[in-house]
Amino acid sequence: MKRILLVVVDLSRSVGDTKALFEAIKEQGRWWHYMKPMWLIYTDKTPNEVVEALKPHIQGRGRLMVTYLNRPYQGLLPKDAWEWIRKRVDAE
Secondary structure, X not given: OOEEEEEXXXXXXXXXXXXXXXXXXXXXXXXXXXXXXXXXXXXXXXXXXHHHHHHHHOOOOOEEEEEXXXXXXXXXXXXXXXXXXXXXXXXX
């Protein structure tokens, strides 16, 4: 079953090829990226599977967190972001 995963990446203390990391993120499923450290991925993969796929691209003291995005949620995002989220969360 496909769900939205919230992926947060902190590369402020990392060294390495961020382009390769971002390509690896995009390969995990349909994605949306509006805020620099945060990605939303619509996928049937588990958080553990995504972490394992991205781990080789996190170098130095970079940080990564992957979790499911569930209701309730709230924030200050543009309308198109909320439409993207609701369309997929409501499909669960």
